[in-house]
Amino acid sequence: MTATILDGEALAAKVTEQLKTDVAAMANPPHLVAVQVGDPPASRVYVRNQRRTCEAIGLKYTLDQLPEAAGRHELLAAVDRHNADAAVSGIILQMPLPEGVNPREVQWRIDPAKDVEGMVPANIGRLVYGASDFGPCTPLGALELIKLAGCPVEGAHAVVVGHSEIVGKPMVNLLLGMNATVTCCHIFTPDITPLTRQAEILVVATGARQARWQGYRRKRKKDKNAPLPDLSPLVKADMVRDGACVIDVGINRIPRSIDAQGNAEVWPEGHKRAGKPRMITVGDCDFDGLKEKAGWLTPVPGGAGPMTVAILLRNCVELAKRAAG
Ligand code: NAD
Secondary structure, X not given: OOOEEOOHHHHHHHHXXXXXXXXXXXXXXXXXXXXXXXOOHHHHHHHHHHHHHHHHOOOEEEEEEEOOOOOXXXXXXXXXXXXXXXXXXXXXXXXXXXXXXXXXHHHHHOOHHHEOOOOOHHHHHHHHOOOOOOOOHHHHHHHHHXXXXXXXXXXOEEEEEOOOOOOHHHHHHHHHHOOXXXXXXXXXXXXXXXXXXXXXXXXXXXXXXXXXXXXXXXXXXHOOOOOOOOOOOOEOHHHOOOOOEEEEOOOEXXXXXXXXXXXXXXXXXXXXXXXXXXXXXXXXXXXXXXXXXXXEEOOOOOOHHHHHHHHHHHHHHHHHHHHOO
């Protein structure tokens, strides 16, 4: 069997095109505020892309950049200020927060009516009651990809690998809401293979390969002979049922290869990054192997990632519509 590749970029473009039309018809454009502490270099590209994507569909975007020394008190005060501002439709917290600040406390302070990431308890609760018009961006994006596949969900056995609050758990609830029979497995599941093999719909969100690489690097600092990490895909072709719909949410930054001493392959002489580790972005699943096994399959990058961004924008427009009554 040759899998149909589910193109997340194309689907996201369709969603944002529709949003553009919706926003153009609104009296006041929705306003997304991102709260960030300091100016971490790792977040700059992310923030720039956020602004660009918002502005492309007509959303107003403001970065509320708090001083580097800001802590819990200042963050909570910033959230309170934006909660109280009727001109703000959605609030997003840029990670990482400073050390010592509990991200959950700040996140939960966001008014559920402005919680653009759909992560505060009131919005997670709505998922349990079957709402799927608004909620956590990545699982909702994955659900849109499953709908694009068009495979039956009602009565199907869906298996979710990963049980985080941001992806796995909400995904389970969304699939239950569509009357699938759902199994969730995770790091403490002794053997995921007998479960993944049963899945007609398989959603994988672990980041296990990156976690192994990072764990190895930490160990190697103390012990040069630490055992080499297994960076192979977590879900291989023989772990998947013929014709399954596989949504690979995982995003892993790992070296293209490592040598017998555990050194990452580096860019060759002449390349602008010569001597630096040659990193690649891969999913949790063996894309090439699964192409000949699954019925539908998402690529990484280009699958679940772009849909997460599209759903964030959709959430913001939805919140603005609700606020406007
Ligand atoms: P997390 O670290 O919070 O949770 C990881 C989950 O995977 C846990 O439930 C853990 O039990 C499970 N897990 C880890 N190793 C496992 C193993 N060997 N076998 C079975 N289960 C295992 O991560 P998260 O925030 O849920 O993100 C998961 C992955 O999805 C990451 O790669 C992340 O980068 C990616 N992600 C992608 C998007 C996107 O836009 N596409 C958004 C969010 C997260």
